[in-house]
Amino acid sequence: MNDSASRTELAALHQVLVESALVAWTAGNVSARVGDDRFLIKPSGVPYERLTPESMVLCDLDGHPVAAGLKPSSDVFAHAYVYRHRADVGGVVHTHSTYATAWAARDEAIPCVLTAMADEFGGEIPVGPFALIGGEDIGRAIVQTLEGHRSPAVLLRNHGVFTIGGSAREAVKAAVMCEDVARTVHLSRQLGEPLAIPQPDVDSLYDRYQNVYGQ
Amino acid sequence: MNDSASRTELAALHQVLVESALVAWTAGNVSARVGDDRFLIKPSGVPYERLTPESMVLCDLDGHPVAAGLKPSSDVFAHAYVYRHRADVGGVVHTHSTYATAWAARDEAIPCVLTAMADEFGGEIPVGPFALIGGEDIGRAIVQTLEGHRSPAVLLRNHGVFTIGGSAREAVKAAVMCEDVARTVHLSRQLGEPLAIPQPDVDSLYDRYQNVYGQ
Amino acid sequence: MNDSASRTELAALHQVLVESALVAWTAGNVSARVGDDRFLIKPSGVPYERLTPESMVLCDLDGHPVAAGLKPSSDVFAHAYVYRHRADVGGVVHTHSTYATAWAARDEAIPCVLTAMADEFGGEIPVGPFALIGGEDIGRAIVQTLEGHRSPAVLLRNHGVFTIGGSAREAVKAAVMCEDVARTVHLSRQLGEPLAIPQPDVDSLYDRYQNVYGQ
Amino acid sequence: MNDSASRTELAALHQVLVESALVAWTAGNVSARVGDDRFLIKPSGVPYERLTPESMVLCDLDGHPVAAGLKPSSDVFAHAYVYRHRADVGGVVHTHSTYATAWAARDEAIPCVLTAMADEFGGEIPVGPFALIGGEDIGRAIVQTLEGHRSPAVLLRNHGVFTIGGSAREAVKAAVMCEDVARTVHLSRQLGEPLAIPQPDVDSLYDRYQNVYGQ
Numbered sequence: 029m030n031d032s033a034s035r036t037e038l039a040a041l042h043q044v045l046v047e048s049a050l051v052a053w054t055a056g057n058v059s060a061r062v063g064d065d066r067f068l069i070k071p072s073g074v075p076y077e078r079l080t081p082e083s084m085v086l087c088d089l090d091g092h093p094v095a096a097g098l099k100p101s102s103d104v105f106a107h108a109y110v111y112r113h114r115a116d117v118g119g120v121v122h123t124h125s126t127y128a129t130a131w132a133a134r135d136e137a138i139p140c141v142l143t144a145m146a147d148e149f150g151g152e153i154p155v156g157p158f159a160l161i162g163g164e165d166i167g168r169a170i171v172q173t174l175e176g177h178r179s180p181a182v183l184l185r186n187h188g189v190f191t192i193g194g195s196a197r198e199a200v201k202a203a204v205m206c207e208d209v210a211r212t213v214h215l216s217r218q219l220g221e222p223l224a225i226p227q228p229d230v231d232s233l234y235d236r237y238q239n240v241y242g243q
Numbered sequence: 244m245n246d247s248a249s250r251t252e253l254a255a256l257h258q259v260l261v262e263s264a265l266v267a268w269t270a271g272n273v274s275a276r277v278g279d280d281r282f283l284i285k286p287s288g289v290p291y292e293r294l295t296p297e298s299m300v301l302c303d304l305d306g307h308p309v310a311a312g313l314k315p316s317s318d319v320f321a322h323a324y325v326y327r328h329r330a331d332v333g334g335v336v337h338t339h340s341t342y343a344t345a346w347a348a349r350d351e352a353i354p355c356v357l358t359a360m361a362d363e364f365g366g367e368i369p370v371g372p373f374a375l376i377g378g379e380d381i382g383r384a385i386v387q388t389l390e391g392h393r394s395p396a397v398l399l400r401n402h403g404v405f406t407i408g409g410s411a412r413e414a415v416k417a418a419v420m421c422e423d424v425a426r427t428v429h430l431s432r433q434l435g436e437p438l439a440i441p442q443p444d445v446d447s448l449y450d451r452y453q454n455v456y457g458q
Numbered sequence: 459m460n461d462s463a464s465r466t467e468l469a470a471l472h473q474v475l476v477e478s479a480l481v482a483w484t485a486g487n488v489s490a491r492v493g494d495d496r497f498l499i500k501p502s503g504v505p506y507e508r509l510t511p512e513s514m515v516l517c518d519l520d521g522h523p524v525a526a527g528l529k530p531s532s533d534v535f536a537h538a539y540v541y542r543h544r545a546d547v548g549g550v551v552h553t554h555s556t557y558a559t560a561w562a563a564r565d566e567a568i569p570c571v572l573t574a575m576a577d578e579f580g581g582e583i584p585v586g587p588f589a590l591i592g593g594e595d596i597g598r599a600i601v602q603t604l605e606g607h608r609s610p611a612v613l614l615r616n617h618g619v620f621t622i623g624g625s626a627r628e629a630v631k632a633a634v635m636c637e638d639v640a641r642t643v644h645l646s647r648q649l650g651e652p653l654a655i656p657q658p659d660v661d662s663l664y665d666r667y668q669n670v671y672g673q
Numbered sequence: 674m675n676d677s678a679s680r681t682e683l684a685a686l687h688q689v690l691v692e693s694a695l696v697a698w699t700a701g702n703v704s705a706r707v708g709d710d711r712f713l714i715k716p717s718g719v720p721y722e723r724l725t726p727e728s729m730v731l732c733d734l735d736g737h738p739v740a741a742g743l744k745p746s747s748d749v750f751a752h753a754y755v756y757r758h759r760a761d762v763g764g765v766v767h768t769h770s771t772y773a774t775a776w777a778a779r780d781e782a783i784p785c786v787l788t789a790m791a792d793e794f795g796g797e798i799p800v801g802p803f804a805l806i807g808g809e810d811i812g813r814a815i816v817q818t819l820e821g822h823r824s825p826a827v828l829l830r831n832h833g834v835f836t837i838g839g840s841a842r843e844a845v846k847a848a849v850m851c852e853d854v855a856r857t858v859h860l861s862r863q864l865g866e867p868l869a870i871p872q873p874d875v876d877s878l879y880d881r882y883q884n885v886y887g888q
Contacts, residue, residue, distance in 0.1 A: 052693075052853040053846055053849050071888065073888055099888055124789050124853075124857070126856055126857050126860065127860060130857050130861035130867075131861075133786045133787060134868065136865070141401060142339070142402070143401055143403070144270060144403070158874070160874060160877060160878070162881060162885075185868065186786060186868060187787070187788045188789070204267055212339070214863075215429065216348040218429075218433060219345075219351075219433070220349045222345075222349050223348065223350055225373070225401050233375070242269075242287055243288055243313060358591070358617045358618070359485060423556075426556055428560075430557060430560035431561075431564055433644075433648060434566075435564045435566070437563035437616075444588070444590060456502060456503050457503030458501065572778060572832070573831055573832045574700060631698055638697040642769070642774050643778065645859065646779055649781075649859065650781070652778035652831075653778065653779065653830065671718050672718030673716065
C-alpha cells in the first residue's frame with residue numbers, strides 16, 4: 029500500500045474505534061507500518077471527528093516525525109518500540125476500552141472461557157505491568173508480555189489495552205474482539221464462575237480459526 | 244419466496260443483527276431455507292457492511308455449496324444438521340450475543356421469570372453441551388437440547404446462541420428476544436433472586452402469545 | 459388536539475421508545491386519550507419501523523376498536539381500565555425496559571435515592587402484583603398500586619413498567635426517566651447501599667420540579 | 674469569542690452531552706462565561722432537540738437573565754456561584770450521568786486507579802454534600818469540594834456531577850471523561866479491588882498530560 033492509501037485507511041480505522049465505542053474524547057490511537065522503517069500514527073489530542081488522512085503523522089522507528097507538522101500521539105514511543113522489536117507487526121492499536129480496562133485495573137488476565145476467545149486469542153488475554161508513558165517502558169511491557177502468548181492483545185495494569193496485527197485492520201479487529209470478550213467474561217463472572225475450555229479444544233479452535241475461517 | 248427475494252431478505256436480516264448489537268466484527272450468521280432441500284447462509288468471514296444479496300451462499304442440506312463462489316460460514320454444518328432434522332425450521336440464527344453468552348459460559352439455563360420469556364420461549368432457555376465446530380456435533384447439540392422445550396433459542400456451553408424459526412425473520416426475532424431477556428434476568432439476579440412464574444401462568448401466557456398476539 | 463394530530467404525535471412517540479432503547483422488537487406501546495371517551499393505541503405485533511399515524515387503532519373506553527381495521531395492542535384492556543378510572547390521565551405507556559423490569563422480576567420497588575427521582579416521581583417507584591394479560595387484572599393492578607403514590611410509573615411483578623401522564627408525551631417522559639433512575643439506582647446498589655433522601659427534602663424537590671421547572 | 678459565536682458553540686456542546694449519552698430527556702445543562710460578568714446557559718426544561726443558539730439564556734453573575742425571554746436552567750444559581758468564586762472558570766457542566774451518579778448516591782469518591790484518571794483528574798474525583806437546588810447551597814458545595822483537588826469534576830451526594838473548565842468545551846470534556854472513568858472503575862470493583870496508582874506516578878502522569886499532551 030502506498031503512503032496515501034495507508035493514510036486513508038488509517039483515518040477510516042480510527043472511525044471504527046469510535047463506532048465500536050472503544051474510545052472516549054481524544055483517547056486511543058491506531059498506527060500502521062509503512063514500508064520497513066516508517067509508520068503512520070494519530071496526531072496527539074486531535075478529536076476523532078477532525079482526523080483526516082493528511083493529519084496522520086509519519087514517524088521513523090524511533091518515534092520521531094519525519095517531517096514538520098502535527099505532533100504524534102504521546103503513545104508514539106510505545107508503538108515505535110513494538111515495530112522495532114516485532115518485524116511481523118504491521119499495525120498497533122491502543123484503547124482504554126471499558127471492560128478490558130476494568131480487568132487491567134485489577135491486574136487480572138482474562139481467562140479463556142469462550143470459543144470466540146480461543147478462535148481469536150488462542151488462550152487468555154494476558155496482563156502486563158504498570159508502566160509510565162513517554163519512554164520505552166510501555167513498549168517493552170507490550171512485547172515482553174506477548175512473548176509466549178498467542179494473543180494479539182495485552183492489557184497493561186491500571187491503563188488499558190494494546191493490540192497488534194499483521195495489518196492495522198487486524199489490530200483493530202483484535203481491539204474490537206478484546207473488548208467484546210472482556211465484557212462477556214466479566215458479565216459471566218458476576219453471577220458465578222465461567223467454565224474453562226480444555227486446552228486441546230482451545231488449540232483445535234485456534235488452529236481452525238487461523239487457518240480455515242474466512243475466504 | 245423465490246431465491247432472489249430470499250437473498251435480499253437474508254442480507255437485510257444480517258443488518259438487524261448489527262443494529263441490535265448482537266454481533267461483533269464478522270461473528271454470527273443467519274440462514275434461510277429455500278425450497279425443501281437448499282438453504283442460503285452468510286459467507287465466511289465477510290464484514291457485515293459488505294454483505295450483499297448476491298454474496299449469500301446457497302448450500303444443500305449437507306452444508307455444501309451448490310455452485311462455485313464464496314465459502315459459506317464455518318457454522319454451515321450446524322445449520323445443515325438443523326434443517327435435515329427439523330422439517331418445521333425455515334431459518335436459523337447464530338450469535339455470540341453478550342448476555343446470553345455470559346449464561347452459556349457458566350453452563351446455565353436462563354430461568355423463566357419474565358412474562359416476555361413466557362410469551363416467546365414458553366419456559367426456560369436451555370443450555371446444551373460444549374461442542375467443537377466443523378462437524379455434526381453442534382447441530383446435534385442444538386436439536387437434542389431443543390427437544391422437550393418450547394424455546395426457539397438454545398445456549399451452547401462456552402460458545403453462544405442458536406435460534407430457530409419457521410422463517411429466518413422469526414429466528415432473528417428469537418435471537419433479539421433471547422438477548423433481551425438474558426440481559427434483564429442477568430441484571431435482576433445481580434441484586435437478589437428473581438421470582439419464578441408459576442407453570443400454569445407460563446402456559447397461559449405462551450398459549451395466548453402464540454395464538455392471539457399480532458394481526 | 460384533533461384525531462389526525464393525535465395520530466401523528468402518537469406514532470412519533472413510539473419512535474421515542476425505540477430511540478431511548480426502551481423496547482425490543484414489537485414489545486411496548488403508547489396510547490393517547492382522544493376526547494373524553496376514546497383513545498388511540500399501537501396495533502398488535504406491528505414492527506416499530508412500520509408504524510404510521512394511520513395504523514394507530516382508535517378504541518372506546520372498554521378497549522374495543524371503534525372501526526374495522528388493525529387489531530389493537532393486546533395490552534389494550536389495561537390501557538382502557540386506566541382511562542376509565544383515572545379521568546386525569548391523557549396518556550399511558552407500557553414497556554419491558556431492561557433495568558426497571560429487573561427490579562420488577564424481584565418484586566422490588568425502586569427506592570428514592572436520587573434528586574431526579576424526587577423531582578419526577580416524588581418518592582419510590584412502587585411495584586404491583588403479578589397479573590395476567592387480557593382482562594382487567596393488569597389495569598386494576600396499575601390503578602390500585604399508584605393510589606397513594608406520587609409516581610406516574612409502576613412496576614408490575616415479573617412483567618415490566620406502566621406509566622401515566624396528563625398527555626401521552628408526559629407518560630413517555632415518565633417511561634424514559636423511570637428506566638434512567640432504575641439503571642442508576644441498580645448500579646449504585648451493586649457496590650453498596652445508596653443513601654436515602656430525607657422525606658422533607660423529597661417533598662421540597664418534588665414541589666419545586668412540578669411547579670417551578672420549565673418554561 | 675463574541676456573544677453569537679458563544680451561543681452557537683454552547684448549543685453544539687449540548688448535543689455532545691446527548692451524543693455521549695450523559696443526559697436523559699431535559700436533564701443536564703452547560704454554561705459558558707461571556708466576558709467577565711455574564712454567562713450563557715441552557716433554558717429550563719427545553720428538549721435538547723429544540724435547543725438553538727438563540728434559546729441560550731444570557732445571565733448576570735447573580736444568575737438573573739439580563740433580558741426578557743426564556744427562563745434559565747433551574748441550576749442557574751449554582752453556575753453563577755461558581756463563576757463568581759472561580760475567576761479561572763469559563764464553563765460549567767451539570768449532568769446526572771449514570772455511573773458517576775451511582776457513586777454519588779452512595780456518597781463515595783471515585784478512587785484514582787486508571788492512568789486516564791491521573792491524566793485528566795490528577796487524583797480521585799471527590800464527592801460533596803447533599804444540597805437543595807434553588808439557592809447558593811449547590812454552588813458552595815461545588816466550590817468548597819473542589820478546593821484542594823485537581824479534579825475538574827465533583828460528584829454531589831444523591832444528585833449527579835458538576836464539571837468546570839477554562840472553557841465550556843473543557844468542562845464538557847471533563848463530564849465525558851468523568852462518566853467514562855466512573856464506569857470503568859465501577860466495573861472493575863464489581864469483581865475485586867482495583868489497584869491504586871502510587872501518588873508519584875499520579876503526579877507524573879498529571880503533569881505530562883496537562884503540559885505535553887495535544888498540539
